[in-house]
Amino acid sequence: MAEFLLAAAGFVLLTVALGLARILVGPATVDRMMAAQLLGTGGIAVLLLLAAATGLSAAVDVALTLAVVAAFASAAFVKGAPGPDDPATDKA
Amino acid sequence: MSATILFALGGSALVGLGLYGVIIHPEPLRKILAFNLLGSGVFLLFGVVARRGAAAGLAADPVPQAIVITGIIVAFAATALAVALLLRLFEETGRATLPTDPPPAAGAEP
Amino acid sequence: MSLALDIFTVLAVSAGAFFFLAGTVGLLRFPDALTRLHALTKADNLGLGLVVLGLLPLADGALGALKLIVVWLFVLLAGATVSQLLARVAQRVGPSR
Amino acid sequence: MIIAWTFDAILAIIVLAVAGWTIAARDTFAAVIGFVAYGLLLALVWVRLAAPDVALTEAAIGGGMTGVLLLVAVARLRAAQAAAAAETPGAALRLVAGGGCAVIAAALAASVLLLSDPAPTLAPAAAANLPQTGLGNPITGVLLAYRALDTLLEKVVLLLALLGVWSLAPDRLWGGLPGLKRHARGDDPLVFLARLLPPVGIVIGVYLLWVGADDPGGAFQGGAILAAMWILALMAGLIDAPPVSRRWLRLVLVAGPVVFFAIGLAGFPLAGAFLAYPEAYAKPLIIIIEVVLTLSIAAILGLLVAGPPERAPPPP
Numbered sequence: 001m002a003e004f005l006l007a008a009a010g011f012v013l014l015t016v017a018l019g020l021a022r023i024l025v026g027p028a029t030v031d032r033m034m035a036a037q038l039l040g041t042g043g044i045a046v047l048l049l050l051a052a053a054t055g056l057s058a059a060v061d062v063a064l065t066l067a068v069v070a071a072f073a074s075a076a077f078v079k080g081a082p083g084p085d086d087p088a089t090d091k092a
Numbered sequence: 093m094s095a096t097i098l099f100a101l102g103g104s105a106l107v108g109l110g111l112y113g114v115i116i117h118p119e120p121l122r123k124i125l126a127f128n129l130l131g132s133g134v135f136l137l138f139g140v141v142a143r144r145g146a147a148a149g150l151a152a153d154p155v156p157q158a159i160v161i162t163g164i165i166v167a168f169a170a171t172a173l174a175v176a177l178l179l180r181l182f183e184e185t186g187r188a189t190l191p192t193d194p195p196p197a198a199g200a201e202p
Numbered sequence: 203m204s205l206a207l208d209i210f211t212v213l214a215v216s217a218g219a220f221f222f223l224a225g226t227v228g229l230l231r232f233p234d235a236l237t238r239l240h241a242l243t244k245a246d247n248l249g250l251g252l253v254v255l256g257l258l259p260l261a262d263g264a265l266g267a268l269k270l271i272v273v274w275l276f277v278l279l280a281g282a283t284v285s286q287l288l289a290r291v292a293q294r295v296g297p298s299r
Numbered sequence: 300m301i302i303a304w305t306f307d308a309i310l311a312i313i314v315l316a317v318a319g320w321t322i323a324a325r326d327t328f329a330a331v332i333g334f335v336a337y338g339l340l341l342a343l344v345w346v347r348l349a350a351p352d353v354a355l356t357e358a359a360i361g362g363g364m365t366g367v368l369l370l371v372a373v374a375r376l377r378a379a380q381a382a383a384a385a386e387t388p389g390a391a392l393r394l395v396a397g398g399g400c401a402v403i404a405a406a407l408a409a410s411v412l413l414l415s416d417p418a419p420t421l422a423p424a425a426a427a428n429l430p431q432t433g434l435g436n437p438i439t440g441v442l443l444a445y446r447a448l449d450t451l452l453e454k455v456v457l458l459l460a461l462l463g464v465w466s467l468a469p470d471r472l473w474g475g476l477p478g479l480k481r482h483a484r485g486d487d488p489l490v491f492l493a494r495l496l497p498p499v500g501i502v503i504g505v506y507l508l509w510v511g512a513d514d515p516g517g518a519f520q521g522g523a524i525l526a527a528m529w530i531l532a533l534m535a536g537l538i539d540a541p542p543v544s545r546r547w548l549r550l551v552l553v554a555g556p557v558v559f560f561a562i563g564l565a566g567f568p569l570a571g572a573f574l575a576y577p578e579a580y581a582k583p584l585i586i587i588i589e590v591v592l593t594l595s596i597a598a599i600l601g602l603l604v605a606g607p608p609e610r611a612p613p614p615p
Binding site: 094095096097098099100101102103104105106107108109110111112113115116117118119121122124125126128129132135136137139140141142143144145146147148149150151152153154155157158159160161162164165166167168169170171172173175176177178179180182 | 606
């Protein structure tokens with residue numbers, strides 16, 4: 001069972017990492033942030049799977065922290081994203 | 093090749109990458125970012141050393157791990173100070189880079 | 203009994219992993235920001251939800267199981283709100299390609 | 300074990316790829332988003348290195364707080380970015396720099412691979428003395444008992460950094476309010492998020508502090524999450540930052556280091572050395588220090604992100 005969970009963790013990690021290609025191509029910053037958001041959720045799933053696979057129950061706490069921090073970072077991104085209230089923006 | 097060695101190689105590569113970024117990026121903000129990468133590479137090497145020191149029923153040596161926690165906090169404090177300095181520079185001069193050539197006379201910038 | 207639970211775990215976790223794959227494919231293939239956002243939320247809700255569901259039989263005690271559910275509920279709430287925020291930014295910046 | 304190895308290999312490659320992207324990206328905002336993703340991935344690496352305490356710290360501070368600090372800064376510097384990008388050094392210099400950095404990375408890798416075997420370790424000593432402190436988490440033991448002086452001085456460093464940030468304010472704004480005034484708009488999802496997240500976040504922060512005595516967690520991780528929640532409410536405009544000259548604020552900032560220092564001094568008469576705890580009271584004393592430290596850390600980290608005063612202080 002532990003091997004299956006670890007393999008599933010690897011699979012999820014690999015897929016969401018492929019999604020990171022969106023960070024590379026964009027085109028808008030929103031798309032980049034979406035890839036980071038998907039990575040956050042995927043990272044939480046990976047941590048939960050790791051916790052069950054290796055018996056390291058503290059990984060669940062790390063997942064919990066990651067969930068709070070990911071939402072917090074997204075909020076900061078929205079505040080900093082280019083938009084009409086920003087005079088220096090060149091509209092993409 | 094064990095997983096610990098894998099992360100040791102990764103940490104070393106991160107130090108190289110971060111150092112490269114610090115050298116070639118003209119923007120101070122990018123330098124700050126690269127410096128954080130460099131630092132995290134060093135922390136990873138500490139983590140590898142800690143993992144190698146697993147003994148006495150502990151999965152890793154707690155002393156390097158505790159030092160890394162202290163290091164992450166101090167790195168954050170340094171980053172905050174650097175960002176504040178940069179923002180102030182931008183406010184004063186309207187630019188976000190440091191002149192590489194002989195510095196222009198104070199206040200001569202448009 | 204334990205075999206049935208194991209099979210349940212394997213099925214649920216596999217289904218969750220599939221939704222992560224689907225979310226990623228959608229994020230990469232869909233034509234504009236809002237449809238990509240739609241794909242992303244599927245991974246958030248269903249992917250993580252099914253993984254959590256599959257891990258419940260393995261959780262150590264009721265408290266461990268509760269914690270897993272709390273993580274999922276929290277990601278649901280935060281994810282829904284963040285999607286709103288991202289959609290607004292996408293709208294503000296305008297359709298991108 | 301081949302599965303575990305494959306997982307670690309995938310993880311290492313992804314981390315390096317994201318790190319490479321943050322260096323290579325042309326747009327600074329995109330690079331900072333890459334850095335936030337990098338912080339999340341690094342937390343996974345720390346879990347794989349059997350360091351959940353460090354993973355918590357990295358997730359909360361490395362990815363979250365540093366990422367937000369940089370996101371805010373890059374948004375304010377956007378006007379200056381184009382001019383700066385024009386000053387990129389030429390290919391020759393980049394090649395020389397790249398070669399030099401590769402040599403340094405290779406030398407580091409070689410020195411880590413050639414480390415003595417078996418590795419020197421303090422783990423047995425840390426484990427053997429842990430019962431005297433009454434703690435169950437050896438990392439908390441190192442931070443607050445064996446190497447308490449480091450932790451105390453680290454708090455002083457944090458305070459000095461905050462003083463440095465504050466002193467960047469122009470004279471007329473000294474003692475004023477950090478950051479720009481923000482107004483909450485009722486229909487803004489950000490306001491909803493800022494009402495939803497903090498209650499949960501505060502519970503998680505206190506939980507991390509509480510379990511820190513016996514399980515991974517502690518004052519730093521808990522304090523960082525509390526600070527993040529404060530910043531979130533600040534960004535949404537739900538609350539305003541206090542003027543930095545407020546006396547109660549100054550008291551919260553120094554309370555942690557002062558209590559730590561006082562208990563350390565009390566170690567001279569009671570246990571014979573600076574920062575030594577009398578054996579029977581070690582755990583309660585450590586917990587008192589941790590609780591006060593958490594408050595101070597949360598205040599210091601939050602104010603570091605908020606930046607120097609930018610609005611004049613209200614008339615006294």
